Amino acid sequence: MRAARLYRYDPEMNEQLRLEDVPEPTITQPDDVIVRVVAAGLCRTDLHIIEGVWKDILDPQRTLLPYTLGHENTGIVEAVGSGVTAVKPGDRVICHPLRTCGVCLACRHGEDMYCLNGRFPGLDSDGGFAEYLLTSERALVKLSADVDLVEVAPLADAGLTAYRAAKKAARLLPPGTSGVIIGIGGLGHIALQVLRAFSGARLIAVDVSEAARQRARELGADDVLAGGPDLVEQVKELTGGGAHVVLDFVGEKGVEQQAWQMLRKGGTQIIIGYGGRIEIPTVHMIFNEITVAGSLVGNYAELYELMDMAARGLVRVHVQRYPLHEINRAIDDFKHGRYFGRAVIVPS
Ligand SMILES: [Zn+2]
Ligand SMILES: [Zn+2]
Structure with missing residues (x-):
């Protein structure tokens, strides 16, 4: 063969x-x-x-x-x-x-x-x-x-990996909460569809590509952002203090450091994309009681x-x-x- x-x-x-x-x-x-x-x-x-x-x-x-x-x-x-x-x-x-x-x-x-x-x-x-x-x-x-x-x-x-992460996120995202999906590529565009089906939360999609942002709008994202150095401030403003959950499909190029900073107290960051390194002051973790979690296929x-x-x-x-x-x-x-x-x- x-x-x-x-x-x-x-x-x-x-x-x-x-x-x-x-x-x-x-x-x-x-x-x-x-x-x-x-x-x-x-x-x-x-x-x-x-x-x-x-x-x-x-x-x-x-x-x-x-x-x-x-x-x-x-x-x-x-x-x-x-x-x-x-x-x-x-x-x-x-x-x-x-x-x-x-x-x-x-x-x-x-x-x-x-x-x-x-x-x-x-x-x-x-x-x-x-x-x-x-x-x-x-x-x-x-x-x-x-x-x-x-x-x-x-x-x-790819789809299974996105699904597992989105399902974990959905349990934390009832109506009235907000979730951020960073990276609307091969995995992220599937996670967005799964979350849209599972959760009544406000969903914010982030991607540097305009084509990907357009796709996110078509797939039902409530808000679409382009990323960049002031992404944390943009998310905090949109959500009135920070997101309940962030799904990070990038995991490198500095995004991994932005992701936990845009969480509100009690929030959860789920890491799917990889390559970078996360450094969080322990005092920030306990004072805000945040969770940082990985997800595998x-x-x-x-x-x-x-x-x-x-x-x-x-x-x-x-x-x-x-x-x-x-x-x-x-x-x-x-x-x-x-x-x-x-x-x-x-x-x-
Ligand atoms: Zn694969
Ligand atoms: Zn076995």
Whole structure:
């Protein structure tokens, strides 16, 4: 089968994925499932993997390369192991990004991302930029015939990450409160839709790009701001003293330091974007009793919930399609910001 594989880490990002013929995956475990990939979302994490940002975490022995990237996958079940009962060949599915063990305590709590024995196809093993993907029964959410497998592919990771953070925020945002979403890109525009559906709060969207701000208005933001050095003052004025919740989808370039300063007493900052460093005087934290929290992808149940919202049209992702053989063009377009939303690789 055809697959797009990474052969070399390259901080300069000149390295291209190589398109080549590799053996199709085979069933070896009772819970194995082979999925014929219909769509695989291209993610900033793929770029970071190529750059080598993840190599010490994912590949400490330098034995991983070459392998196939792609961790936002949808498709049709092709074959199943002897123990699989939840899906059958022909089923339309989206893949939770992690292959979890199901028996560790984290799995039993339903916290898939904390699984002690998890594998992450596309990060630590072959992923979905290929015709077929090997995953497991526990990772699969079945989709109805009216769900577009290409449009929902980015929800497997990008959408799920936005959903988990927005759901946490919604519990803190009843009517009469205000929430700020910083960064209305691939993740932020999904978080805004989820929050709009979940919460009666006043929602303030922040982005440096006018196109993104326009999109935020269309998606129901109550106020839209352009960011910049006086963002904290603007939010405090709009909210009469500060936001109850800030969702930070940027997490670097100084935004991470602005986010906690725009909270009111008792407020919560949820960090999704990363790269920067937060320094808060401890006296500020206790006097204002603020909370600063991280958020990591999402669990299986959250992916199920998000798929229900997508099927009912409550969440829509803006996608740009590329055939598998044009994956390097997709990566180049991503690097240069030539599309809005998410690129999706379509193998056949
Ligand atoms: Zn991703
Ligand atoms: Zn587990």
